[in-house]
Amino acid sequence: MREALEALKATKGVHVAALLSEDGFVVEEVRKEGAPESSLLSARAATVLGAAKALGQTLGQVGPEEVMVEYPEGALLLVPLPGHHLLLLLDGVRSLGRVRLTLKRVLPQITEALT
Known part of the structure; x- marks a missing residue:
């Protein structure tokens, strides 16, 4: 698990990569120096993901594949996983392509570790 999170953190533009429990507790995290814990x-990220799931249900969807919130100084990417979710804090949306490529590579490792 840690190896997968480190690979995400090593991706240009990623400041924080964390595995969180479904109710918002930190299971494991890696972050660059000076990045927020x-x-x-x-907990707030879990609330955002819960709201996105509820909205999806209202629309007749199974659930989100990912949720991104963009701010002037960065972006937050949340990825639902079995009983958990992944939180990535990015320097901005310009890093999203690189992050998605890395996610495609490491998500099978993370999912396997969770089952």
Whole structure:
């Protein structure tokens, strides 16, 4: 698990990569120096993901594949996983393509570790 999170953090533009429990507790995190701790974001991120799931149900969808929130100084990417979710804090949307490529490579490792 840690190896997969480190690979995400090594991706240009990623400041924080964290595995969170479904209810918002930090299971494991890696972050660059000076980046906010996942514990400051985790509970609220779980709320955002829960709201996105509820919205999807209202629309007749199974659930989101990912949720991105963009801010002037960065972006937050949340990826639902079995019983968990992945939180990535990015420097902005310009890093999204690289991050998605890395995610495609490491998500099978993370999912396997969770089952």
